[in-house]
Amino acid sequence: MTDERIKTYIKGLDENMEGGIPKGYVVLITGMPGSMKSSVGFNILYNNAKENKTKGIYISLEQGRDSLLEQMDRLHMPATEVENLLSVVDIGYLRLNSEGMEYGDSWNSVFRMYAENMKESQGYDILVIDSLAAVEVLADVKNKRAELFHLFGWLRGLGVTTFIISEASTDQGIMRDEDFLADGVIHLDLRREGASVNLYLGIAKMRKTLHKRGYVPLIFDQNGFEIITD
């Protein structure tokens, strides 16, 4: 593994993380529903495509492709601007068609075959999987930790940097199998403060990287994402 880094393009964060996330890592983007997980994942793909011509692919298993693209359009990240560099694929239909299929291995292998074929035909460097819960449901995971161990190992072997979106439980104190197995965990935390709800970002872990601990406000406006550090 080289020391090259993939930028998150969240202002203030890369500077606080030795320039970004080490290439080849499997990183979780975790948070409660509505904590902008998908937007943060898309932001990484969009800006890497726009700024460095890095190819990326967003595999959506939950939100439909059109709905996702429309949302990102509203967030000033029009996919049309980076057309040949960013692909969004919605393989949620596999879920609908998986009923007649054998669960477990068969779905897993379909998913892997898909990611591998896309890698060969498109040669992407960044992969976003939205979400882990959907992969687990689809694969009907029995021994979760062992299955995830294999999935993460397989992803590392793919030679890309992967961001996996995962839903956090209400109790943030609990570390789950995926938190232990991932190379990094970015936690998005929605907090109710008085009458408003504010978003915070914390790096729960990032292997081989010096980063600040603790949570900082994460804001989003027409200039993109930014953390507020003092």
Ligand SMILES: Nc1ncnc2c1ncn2[C@@H]1O[C@H](COP(=O)(O)OP(=O)(O)OP(=O)(O)O)[C@@H](O)[C@H]1O
């Ligand atoms: N400028 C903004 N600042 C904060 N939140 C915003 C802003 N613009 C849009 N949002 C809201 O962010 C919300 C969540 O975005 P996103 O879909 O990325 O979150 P998510 O964590 O992936 O959600 P889900 O759990 O539904 O998958 C949307 O409901 C949208 O209304």
Ligand SMILES: [Mg+2]
């Ligand atoms: Mg989402």
